[in-house]
Amino acid sequence: SQQGEEDPQALSIQEGENATMNCSYKTSINNLQWYRQNSGRGLVHLILIRSNEREKHSGRLRVTLDTSKKSSSLLITASRAADTASYFCAHSNAGGGKLIFGQGTELSVKP
Amino acid sequence: GAVVSQHPSRVICKSGTSVKIECRSLDFQATTMFWYRQFPKKSLMLMATSNEGSKATYEQGVEKDKFLINHASLTLSTLTVTSAHPEDSSFYICSADHKGETQYFGPGTRLLVL
Numbered sequence A: 001s002q003q004g005e006e007d008p009q010a011l012s013i014q015e016g017e018n019a020t021m022n023c024s025y026k027t028s029i030n031n032l033q034w035y036r037q038n039s040g041r042g043l044v045h046l047i048l049i050r051s052n053e054r055e056k057h058s059g060r061l062r063v064t065l066d067t068s069k070k071s072s073s074l075l076i077t078a079s080r081a082a083d084t085a086s087y088f089c090a091h092s093n094a095g096g097g098k099l100i101f102g103q104g105t106e107l108s109v110k111p
Numbered sequence B: 001g002a003v004v005s006q007h008p009s010r011v012i013c014k015s016g017t018s019v020k021i022e023c024r025s026l027d028f029q030a031t032t033m034f035w036y037r038q039f040p041k042k043s044l045m046l047m048a049t050s051n052e053g054s055k056a057t058y059e060q061g062v063e064k065d066k067f068l069i070n071h072a073s074l075t076l077s078t079l080t081v082t083s084a085h086p087e088d089s090s091f092y093i094c095s096a097d098h099k100g101e102t103q104y105f106g107p108g109t110r111l112l113v114l
Helices: none
Strands: A005-007 A010-014 A019-024 A029-037 A043-050 A055-058 A061-066 A071-076 A085-093 A099-101 A105-110 B004-007 B010-013 B019-025 B032-038 B044-051 B067-073 B076-081 B090-098 B102-105 B109-113
Touching (some): A005 A085, A029 A061, A029 A071, A029 B102, A043 A055, A043 A061, A043 A071, A043 B102, A071 A085, B010 B019, B019 B032, B019 B090, B019 B109, B032 B067, B076 B090
Parallel strands (some): A010 A105, B010 B109
Antiparallel strands (some): A005 A019, A019 A071, A029 A043, A029 A085, A085 A099, A085 A105, B004 B019, B019 B076, B032 B044, B067 B076, B090 B109
C-alpha cells in the first residue's frame, strides 16, 4: 500500500503546549500537504510544502520535510482548545495526480 | 477563494433507493474532482477520480455501477449511490483539484441507509 503513516495516532496536550505530528511516506513525491478535519466535517487545507523545500511556516504552524528520510512533521505552537481536530498529511507522487493520505493524528487540546 | 460545496450535507434513505450527491467548486474551475469515503475515525479512502467530459477512473475494489460519477461541467461533479444498502452508509467527501497542485474539500455528506 502507498498509504502514508502518521504518528502518534492520538495526542493529548494542555492548552499552550506545542503539538508535533509526524508523517512518513514511501515514494518520491511532488509535494506534501497537511489538512485538518474537525469531527464530522470536510478537510481544511493547512499548508503545502514542495519536494525542494525543507521548511515552511504559516502562523502557528511549522512544517518540515526531509526527502532523504521520506518524512514530514507538523508543529503547532502555543496550542489552543480550538486546535482540537484530526490532522492528515497527504502527498502526491512524482507523476502527479491523486493524493495519498496518511492515517491521521487525532489531537486533543485541553483548556 | 477555493471553496467547494457539497449537497446534501446529510441524507437518510431506505434500502434500495438511489442517492445523488453534488459537489461544486464555487469560485474556480476544476477539470478534476475526487470522491472519497471515510469510515469513523479512519482516513480518507479514494473512490474515484472524476474528469470533466470523460469517464471517471475508479480505484480498485470500487464498483463503478454502484457508484455512478458524472462530471458534466468544470464546476460540478455528482456521485450517485445506486440501490443503496446499509453497508453503503458512510461519510462521503469530494474535493476539487486546484491548479494541479492541491485539492480543496467539500464539507462532506453523511449517508445513512436504513
